[in-house]
Amino acid sequence: MDQLYARIFADAEFLALQQRRQRFTWLLSALVFSAFLVFILLVAFAPRWLAVPIAPGSVISRGVPLGSATILFGFVLTGAFVYRANGEFDRDMARIVARCSDEV
Secondary structure (H helix, E strand, C coil): CHHHHHHHHHCHHHHHHHHHHHHHHHHHHHHHHHHHHHHHHHHHHCHHHHHCECCCCCCCECHHHHHHHHHHHHHHHHHHHHHHHHHHHHHHHHHHHHHHHHHC
8 A cells, every 4th residue: 555655656647646636725715814804804994995885775795795706705715616526526536546647
């Protein structure tokens, strides 16, 4: 079994997959971080703007849909990662493991 792991970890296709997955993960992380950072900065530096009602006579301020959208954005990006991880990444990994298992 250790020999199989060694073959997989040394495989060029596995290393490329690992880099693709890591780039995708960092991209999604940066997007979520940026969205939350923008919202926090709005709360810190423009609270009056966030407190304005979304419509005349409404009790819902701009901050409520913006905060909800920020959270929803995080869920959507998590879903995008899970979709790609369970599809493309798992398929590629299964192919690499099968190929490396045949060589052992």
